[in-house]
Amino acid sequence: MCGFVGILQQPILSKKALISDLACMTDTLIHRGPDDAGVWGDERMCIGLGHRRLAVLDLSASGHQPMFSGNKRYVIVYNGEIYNFPTLKKELENITDIYWRGHSDTEILLAAIEEWGVEKTLPKLVGMFAFALWDLKEETLYLARDRMGEKPLYYGINNKILFFGSELKAFQPHPKWKGQINQNALGLLLQFGYIPAPFSIYQNIFKLLPGTFLRISNKDGWLTKNELPEAISYWSFINIAKQSAINQFSDDPEEIVEELERILTKSVAGQMIADVPLGAFLSGGIDSSLITALMQANSSKPVKTFTIGFHENEFNEAKFAKAVSEHLGTEHTELYLNPKEALSIIPELAEIYDEPFADASQIPTLLVSRLARKEVTVGLTGDGGDELFSGYTCFTRDPRRWSFINKLSPRLRNSISLILRKTPYLLFDLLLLWTRPFRPCDSGRGSYASSLLKFGKELQCKNFVEFYNFRESMWKETTKVVLNSQQISPISSILHTNSEDNIVELVEYMMSFNTIQYLPDDILVKVDRAAMSTSLETRIPLLDHQLVEFAWKIPLSIKMYNGEKKWPLKKLLYKFVPESLVNRPKKGFSLPIGTWLRGPLRGWCEEMLDSHFLNDGGYFVSPLIRKKWEEHLAGKHNWAEPLWTVLMFQAWLKHNKL
Numbered sequence: 001m002c003g004f005v006g007i008l009q010q011p012i013l014s015k016k017a018l019i020s021d022l023a024c025m026t027d028t029l030i031h032r033g034p035d036d037a038g039v040w041g042d043e044r045m046c047i048g049l050g051h052r053r054l055a056v057l058d059l060s061a062s063g064h065q066p067m068f069s070g071n072k073r074y075v076i077v078y079n080g081e082i083y084n085f086p087t088l089k090k091e092l093e094n095i096t097d098i099y100w101r102g103h104s105d106t107e108i109l110l111a112a113i114e115e116w117g118v119e120k121t122l123p124k125l126v127g128m129f130a131f132a133l134w135d136l137k138e139e140t141l142y143l144a145r146d147r148m149g150e151k152p153l154y155y156g157i158n159n160k161i162l163f164f165g166s167e168l169k170a171f172q173p174h175p176k177w178k179g180q181i182n183q184n185a186l187g188l189l190l191q192f193g194y195i196p197a198p199f200s201i202y203q204n205i206f207k208l209l210p211g212t213f214l215r216i217s218n219k220d221g222w223l224t225k226n227e228l229p230e231a232i233s234y235w236s237f238i239n240i241a242k243q244s245a246i247n248q249f250s251d252d253p254e255e256i257v258e259e260l261e262r263i264l265t266k267s268v269a270g271q272m273i274a275d276v277p278l279g280a281f282l283s284g285g286i287d288s289s290l291i292t293a294l295m296q297a298n299s300s301k302p303v304k305t306f307t308i309g310f311h312e313n314e315f316n317e318a319k320f321a322k323a324v325s326e327h328l329g330t331e332h333t334e335l336y337l338n339p340k341e342a343l344s345i346i347p348e349l350a351e352i353y354d355e356p357f358a359d360a361s362q363i364p365t366l367l368v369s370r371l372a373r374k375e376v377t378v379g380l381t382g383d384g385g386d387e388l389f390s391g392y393t394c395f396t397r398d399p400r401r402w403s404f405i406n407k408l409s410p411r412l413r414n415s416i417s418l419i420l421r422k423t424p425y426l427l428f429d430l431l432l433l434w435t436r437p438f439r440p441c442d443s444g445r446g447s448y449a450s451s452l453l454k455f456g457k458e459l460q461c462k463n464f465v466e467f468y469n470f471r472e473s474m475w476k477e478t479t480k481v482v483l484n485s486q487q488i489s490p491i492s493s494i495l496h497t498n499s500e501d502n503i504v505e506l507v508e509y510m511m512s513f514n515t516i517q518y519l520p521d522d523i524l525v526k527v528d529r530a531a532m533s534t535s536l537e538t539r540i541p542l543l544d545h546q547l548v549e550f551a552w553k554i555p556l557s558i559k560m561y562n563g564e565k566k567w568p569l570k571k572l573l574y575k576f577v578p579e580s581l582v583n584r585p586k587k588g589f590s591l592p593i594g595t596w597l598r599g600p601l602r603g604w605c606e607e608m609l610d611s612h613f614l615n616d617g618g619y620f621v622s623p624l625i626r627k628k629w630e631e632h633l634a635g636k637h638n639w640a641e642p643l644w645t646v647l648m649f650q651a652w653l654k655h656n657k658l
Contacts (some may be wrong), residue, residue, distance in 0.1 A: 002065070003032030003532070004077035005165030006049045008141055008216065010223050015043040024173040025165070026050030032079070032166060032532045035059075040066040040075060045218065047134050047141065050170075051077040054535055056274050056378060057085075061084040061142045064100025070098065070111040073137050076113075078106050079166055080129030081539065082153045083270040088112055088124065118142050122213060124235040126544065128271070130208070132164055147235045147545045148384075149197075149210030149520030152528060154352055156205035162216065167529075168200065169354040172656075179205075181658065183485040186619060187358075187478035190645045193358040196490035196521045201355040201652075209491060210520055211235035222250065235545065237516055238494065242506070244552035250329050253558050257571045259550065264572070267544040268294040271380060278378035279304030281368055281538075282332070284320030286391070286569050287382030287584055291541055293328055295380060295577035302331040306372040306379070308364040309336040310592070323581050335371050337364055339600040342591070346604065349648065350655035351638040352533040358474075358648040360640075366530040373536040383523055384542035387514045388551040388560045390507060398471055399506040402464050406500055413459040421458030450637045464500055468510060474642040481624050493519040504556050594640035598633055605629070605643070608650040617653060620646070631649050 013021075018041040028037055036477045041048035051065040068075050082088070085105040092098055092111050101107060109131070112121045118121040118133065128150035133142040143164055145153045154171075159178055163171045171177050187200040208214065212231035222228055249256060268291060272278060280292045282305040295303045305325050309318025318334050325332035325592025342363050349362060369582040372379045386392050405413065457476065460465035472475060479485050492513050499505040524540075531538040541547075551559075554568065561567035574580060597605050607613070609629050614622035625646055632639040 002054055002077075002079045003029030003052045003170070004050060004065075004079055004130075004132060005029065005170035006047070006077065006141075006163075008048075008162040008164075008218065008223070009046045010218070011046065013043055013046055015041060018043050018046070018048050020652065021174055022048045022050040026052060028170045028173060029166060031535055036061075036064055038064055038066055041135075042134075045139055049075065049077045049132060049134065054377070054537060056081065056276055056537055057104050057276050060102055063104035063106060067106050067110060071114055071116045074110055074113055074133055074135055075134045076106065076110055076131055078109065078129065078131040080127060080131075080146065081105060081271075081537075082109055082125055082127040082129060083267075083273070083544075084126035085109075117630040118213065118215075119146065119232075119234065126546070128539070128543075130166065133410075137279045138217065138345070139219060140215060142213055142215055143208055144213035145208045145210055147211040147237070148524075148540075148543045148548065150524055150528070150540060150543060153208040153527070154200060154205055155208060155214070155228075156200075156202070157223065157228065158202075158204060160223060160226065162223060162228070163205070167354050168202065168205070169351075171205075177298055178578050179656075181619070183482055183619060184488045186649065187482045187485045187487065188490065188643070189358065189649060190475040190478045190481060191473045192517075192522070193474055193641065193645050194522045194525060195357075196492065196517045198491060200486065207521075209233075210516075222647055237548070238512070240549055241512055241552055244510075244549070247532055247553060248555050249553050249558075253561060253571075255569075256558060257568050260568050261572050261575075263547050264290075264541060265294055265298070265542070265548055267541040267547055268380070268545075269298050271539040271541050272298060274378050274444050276377035277304070278374065278380070279306060279372055279376040280330075280380045281305075281372065281382070282307050282321045282325060282330070283382070283635070284317045284322075284582065285382065286566055286573060287385035287542065288321075289324045289382070289577055289582050290569055290573040291324075291380055291382045291383075292324070292330060293573065294541075296328045296330060297576070302329055304372075304375055305330040305332045306368055307334045307343065308368045309334055309369070310364075311336060311338055320581065320584070323576055327577055327581060333371060333375070335367060337367060339596050341367065342596065343600055343604070346601070346651070348533075350652040353525070353529050353652075356645075356649040356652040357525060358527070358645040359522050360591045360644055361482060362526050362530060363591060365526050366533065369531040369536050369538075370534050373531075373534040376536070378537045378539060379531065380539050380541060381527060382542065383527060383540050384519065384548075385566060385569055387511060387519050388542065388548060389554075390511060390556060391566045391569075392510075392514070394471070395507050395510055396560075396565070398468060398510065399464075399503045401458075402467050402506070403501060403503070405459060405461070405467070406464075408459070408486050416429060417456045417459040419457075420452050464497060464506055465495075468513070472513075474645055481621055483619055483621060490517060490521075507556055549591050593635070593644060594632070594638045597643065598635075602633075605647060608654075609643075613650065613654075614646075617658070619649075619653075 019039055022039040029052040033054045035055040036053035039050045049066045066075050066077050082105040085108045089108050128146045130145045130151040130153040144234055152166055154168055159176045180203045182203045185195050185201055189195050212233050214231050282288050282292050307318050307321040345363050475481055495512050497505050497509040527538050611622050614620050628639040631637045
């Protein structure tokens with residue numbers, strides 16, 4: 001795993017100035033690649049590439065980047081792993097004579113591009129990757145990203161310079177960089193807790209969409225026109241989902257599980273190839289337990305496993321992870337998290353997540369990454385199982401909820417909504433006071449009043465897509481909270497459903513939304529930045545595109561066989577682990593963040609949510625935020641999630657001195 005950065009511009013620079021700028025930019029990515037560094041520039045074309053290397057395959061100097069192809073036509077900086085590199089190597093050796101300088105997958109990737117070109121090579125790759133490739137002959141830059149978006153790639157024109165790289169922080173040392181906040185993207189942050197593709201926190205800087213590549217040539221005048229060509233798709237999840245709906249499996253469920261075992265075992269085995277120590281994140285849930293079990297089945301020695309626990313029992317899964325570890329015979333390490341440790345991590349989040357990011361599970365993810373890095377350089381995770389096999393609670397809850405709402409007449413919906421929205425919170429508090437002893441300690445007095453108010457607004461939704469977007473939103477009307485902002489549409493807006501009552505179609509809509517937005521822009525960002533901040537490479541076997549394509553051909557009736565979510569994954573897991581150890585409600589990496597904000601984190605919150613600080617930047621309507629903070633402190637409502645989005649932006653703003 002590595003990090004890279006580059007620039008392409010029109011004015012001619014001296015080579016010394018070009019290399020100096022690149023070196024400063026590249027140094028910001030040392031956490032992504034502590035083992036080696038390299039820069040290359042051509043002052044005639046004003047193209048420059050910088051790279052930091054985390055050596056995982058071929059630890060020798062032959063893996064150094066920027067790397068030239070054998071014919072010297074191409075030079076590449078690359079982040080990721082091509083898992084099928086042995087197959088590609090054999091295929092290339094069968095059609096041409098090649099002298100290999102080493103055995104890195106980067107060299108094989110370059111040889112493939114030399115033989116087939118970029119467009120024909122990308123569909124052949126199995127892996128996670130982002131790369132920048134300069135074609136010296138055609139004076140053309142290629143930027144490409146893997147199918148599922150495991151590896152990051154930002155790009156955009158700023159001050160007449162094309163910047164591109166693994167992280168936004170790498171752009172900032174350039175003397176001509178001027179980052180301006182995109183307040184529309186800030187609205188998306190408050191809505192979702194992350195900024196979905198193709199947008200970033202900066203104006204005119206974008207995330208390259210998964211499964212696409214860009215071809216950029218100065219000959220075409222893109223920089224002069226201050227615009228860029230559209231990305232070209234080489235693999236589309238949406239197309240896969242559409243084709244799978246037509247060509248679904250009709251096999252016996254047991255046969256589907258057998259094929260799942262074959263594909264996933266191959267994926268796990270391929271992702272265990274490394275020249276450095278590797279282990280696994282083990283939460284004790286279905287997905288991480290299955291990945292760990294298959295790793296252990298493919299290993300001659302105990303696999304190293306790592307987990308984070310919580311002292312608050314309602315959030316703690318460490319005891320289950322330990323039980324799974326003992327059954328599988330792994331070498332297990334656990335760390336219990338307390339508020340003091342969380343508080344010590346918070347000042348680092350703005351640096352690690354170099355655009356504001358507000359999924360609070362970033363804290364335990366960061367800590368488990370640091371725990372694992374003490375013993376391994378590569379860690380496999382179980383991410384992706386919920387999206388592909390219908391594991392989230394909302395996949396069953398929300399369609400039922402909408403079905404109930406949709407059966408009500410418009411007049412009745414409007415009447416109930418009006419009553420709920422106009423009834424004072426205090427009255428709800430009094431009516432619900434008797435339930436207080438039965439509520440979780442973090443819910444706070446009046447949390448059910450919040451739910452009733454939310455339900456009142458759900459009744460006003462016109463269709464399921466609007467209803468689901470409302471349910472997924474932390475701040476419901478962001479244009480009223482973020483000054484000078486407009487509602488913009490992320491890539492997920494291309495999704496739609498023609499049904500309002502077909503449960504299968506509604507669930508598949510939600511699965512698609514989570515796969516093209518929540519997974520790459522929240523889950524994968526969280527894991528990549530946390531792990532790479534401590535120079536740990538993470539690999540995700542469930543996101544092998546061949547497995548993704550297979551999973552989407554499985555009918556929902558089998559994914560939720562007899563009403564049991566993720567049935568194929570569970571059925572396979574039970575071959576290795578007793579059902580009693582893993583079959584329980586999912587907790588995930590949830591935190592008691594609401595309680596912490598009122599308690600040990602209160603002082604920090606007061607600083608970030610101070611009215612003067614909120615007003616200084618000219619980004620927020622501060623009274624609306626202050627009201628939520630005061631209600632949260634008073635225990636009237638649990639506003640932890642929406643407040644965390646503002647807190648993370650404010651902390652990022654302070655860190656970047658904007």
